[in-house]
Amino acid sequence: MENTNLTPEQVIEKLDAMFTEKMTNVPTNDDVKALKEGLEALKGLEAKNQDIEKSIAKFEGRIEAMSEKAVEPKLEKLSLGKAIAKTYTDNIEKIKDAVEKGTKISLSVKDTTIVSDYTGDYALTDFDSEVDRTARKRYGILENVNTGATDSKFVTYVQQTAESGTDWTREAGVKTEGEPTWSEISEEVKKIASYVKVSKEMLEDLSFIRGEINNDLMEGVRTGIENALLNGAGGNSIKGLLDASMGLPTFGAGVFSLAIQDANISDLLRCVKAQIEAVNFTPTHVVLNPQDIATIQLTKGSDSTYTYPMYLPTQSGDGEMIIAGMRVISSTYMTAGTYLVGDLSKVNVKFRNNINMSVGLDADDFTRNMITILAEARLVSYVKNNQKPAFVYGEIETDIALILAP
Secondary structure, rough: OOOOOOHHHHHHHHHHHHHHHHHOOOHHHHHHHHHHHHHHHHHHOOHHHHHHHHHHHHHHOOOOHHHHHHEOOOOEEEEEHHHHHHHHHHHHHHHHHHHOOOOOOOOOOOOEEEEEOOOEEEEEEEOOOOOOOOOOOOOOOOOOEEEEOOOOOEEEEEEEEEEEOOOOOOOOOEEEEEOOEEEEEEEOOEEEEEEEEEHHHHHHOOOOHHHHHHHHHHHHHHHHHHHHHHHOEEEOEOOOOOOOHOOOOOHHHHHOOOEOOOOOOOHHHHHHHHHHHOOOOOOOOOOOHHHHHHHHHOEEEOOEEEEEOOOOOOOOOOOEEEOOOOEEEEOOOOOOOOEEOOHHHHHHEEEEEEEEEEEEEOOOHHHHHHHEEEEEEEEEEEEHHHHHEEEEEEEEEHHHHEEOOO
16 A cells, blocks of 8 residues: 555555455455555554554454464466566556656566466476486496595505415425515596586575585596596596506406307306406406396397306395396496406505685686585505406407307
């Protein structure tokens, strides 16, 4: 009730009309607010008499009763374009006045739920806080390697390059002198990082997005580590198991002299396990691309029955696939048609700084109302040279041909 030039009688008349209008439907909290403002305007007028005081008391009682029945206003669902058009229409007089005077006017779209032009029955401002994420990768390698911590930029270990000689001797005979040799090998800590820039307004308006960004960045760093443990090329990255410079052994059929009729992937992996065991290591895991795992599970014999499993049990207690006693890790970081067999506990990963988050202003962030969120980790990864025979890396079809009976 903006007109302050009304007499008390005119204000009472307007309030009565407002009550009549509002009570035709279920009153809203906004209706109650408007009536309270009108009542306050009436109380503020001078020249009040006994009749006016009675009207004020009557209106107070009616407003109190209405407050008990009032509900939140139901927002009108409009597309953004229609909401802007409605705001323009509702404020046309203000706009005309501003144009005539050459002044600026600021309008806001309010009391409206903005929806798209989609004809369904939902409002986009009713946010589902569960973000539609991209598919996450599993961390089968990182979960099974030997992890630890370091407080240095380099990690150094001692490698035995020759064994002590031993031999039997007779009484009072000359003993064999051992001549072991040793060398030091150092590995450098590397850094992996990822960051995003996000507006201050987004963080304020979408309360859940900060946690989502943090989780996404941390998972991105973990994913980067998982990939590098297999495919890292050294340099700025850690050196991965599959990189040529790592020098892992390949499969040699001479270790397993038996020629296998109708050899398949499972046969090959069992032969590879035998090669590793022959040099006194026990392989714990097989790493395969999901396509090759499907090939193993769907391979049929001549009688159309599935040839997998090679041995029981075929799954561990937590549902992991097992071949010849080795757990199978499914990884899209493995190229289809290749395999890795080995003891993953021989892969050493030491964190200088575990994955941590930091928030700050970068470059022109301050003037653009942007915030930079960063996730990073520093770590080193290595396999000691004398433990590399605990692994075999190769191509499936090529190595099956080595054990296939003519």
